[in-house]
Amino acid sequence: MSDVESISRFLSYVLRHDPGAIGLDLDASGWARVETLIQKARENGRSISWELVQRVRRDTDKDRFSIQDGRIRANYGHSIDVDLGVEPEAPPATLYHGTARRALSSIREDGLRPQSRQYVHLSVDTERAVDVARRHGEPVVLEIHAGALHADGHPFFRTAGDVWLTTHVPLRGIEFP
Numbered sequence: 001m002s003d004v005e006s007i008s009r010f011l012s013y014v015l016r017h018d019p020g021a022i023g024l025d026l027d028a029s030g031w032a033r034v035e036t037l038i039q040k041a042r043e044n045g046r047s048i049s050w051e052l053v054q055r056v057r058r059d060t061d062k063d064r065f066s067i068q069d070g071r072i073r074a075n076y077g078h079s080i081d082v083d084l085g086v087e088p089e090a091p092p093a094t095l096y097h098g099t100a101r102r103a104l105s106s107i108r109e110d111g112l113r114p115q116s117r118q119y120v121h122l123s124v125d126t127e128r129a130v131d132v133a134r135r136h137g138e139p140v141v142l143e144i145h146a147g148a149l150h151a152d153g154h155p156f157f158r159t160a161g162d163v164w165l166t167t168h169v170p171l172r173g174i175e176f177p
């Protein structure tokens with residue numbers, strides 16, 4: 001694994017799931033000072049630098065993090081309770097969700113649930129959804145009637161990346177293959 005990939009994973013873990021693992025505090029919106037993060041990481045045996053953090057922003061395929069005014073936060077993927085402070089937005093008519101074939105029977109009963117994360121994550125195209133799905137097993141892509149759900153009052157949030165978030169996708173919003 002490259003340095004950039006390894007730091008990206010480390011930052012994802014700390015900023016999405018467990019800042020306490022290195023004694024870091026996030027504010028209510030999920031931000032941490034980059035200097036503090038670097039210092040806490042070093043105290044925990046992880047040597048990172050501003051330069052590496054910038055390279056993670058620049059050189060990875062996804063917009064996983066925002067850096068602003070000397071602070072950093074994860075754009076999506078949280079399991080800890082953070083208030084991203086983003087307003088709901090009208091999504092594209094169709095979004096996509098990549099999942100594993102073995103999850104289908106449960107999804108057919110209950111729709112899509114956030115599981116361990118704060119939100120259900122949706123992709124803007126099938127290629128990206130297949131990449132998401134492959135992490136879990138045999139990939140299946142579900143078409144999500146995002147526009148229709150939004151018209152029914154379902155909230156959708158666009159992250160800094162091309163990832164959309166929502167709280168739950170009921171069965172009527174899912175087109176199964």
Ligand code: HQG
Binds near residue numbers: 121131133
């Ligand atoms: C499934 C990565 C059974 C759901 C990705 C998924 C994404 C159900 C799994 C981001 C279910 C949760 C998030 C139900 C949902 N019954 N299974 N009712 N409802 N599921 O990892 O969307 O590379 O928490 O289909 O690319 O896979 O880390 O969510 O398979 O953007 O930046 O439960 O994380 O981004 O899995 O991935 P996850 P996800 P990064």
